[in-house]
Amino acid sequence: xxxxxxxxxxxxxxxxxxxxxxxxxxxxxxxxxxxxxxxxxxxxxxxxxxxxxxxxxxxxxxxxxxxxxxxxxxxxxxxxxxxxxxxxxxxxxxxxxxxxxxxxxxxxxxxxxxxxxxxxxxxxxxxxxxxxxxxxxx
Numbered sequence: 813x814x815x816x817x818x819x820x821x822x823x824x825x826x827x828x829x830x831x832x833x834x835x836x837x838x839x840x841x842x843x844x845x846x847x848x849x850x851x852x853x854x855x856x857x858x859x860x861x862x863x864x865x866x867x868x869x870x871x872x873x874x875x876x877x878x879x880x881x882x883x884x885x886x887x888x889x890x891x892x893x894x895x896x897x898x899x900x901x902x903x904x905x906x907x908x909x910x911x912x913x914x915x916x917x918x919x920x921x922x923x924x925x926x927x928x929x930x931x932x933x934x935x936x937x938x939x940x941x942x943x944x945x946x947x948x949x950x
Contacts, residue, residue, distance in 0.1 A: 835886040837943045843879045850900040852880045857893045862932040893935035894921040896948050917950035
């Protein structure tokens, strides 16, 4: 009886463990952070959240030697964009000059640099069934 219960427990745990891993991983590398102050934060966006609200996933990390690597896991197939911010003063927001220009470094997927606010169509990319690695530059 103990062996049967143990076997069922192991089988159930294995099933639940595999069922939680659906989707792909998106690894993002930024290797031109100007200093190690503060944190780098990233958000994964859909067209509905881009420049309007928090991303559907977000993460942050400390900076080491001007480089960071972060991963979004279990991302479903679809179209997304990633925004990255070097929050040097750890105030959890982008700081601006009086004229509206950003004081802190930022970047987005496809390394699109535009005059004016970032646009989703410039930063969007497709997630299918394979893990992705993106290099974003400030």
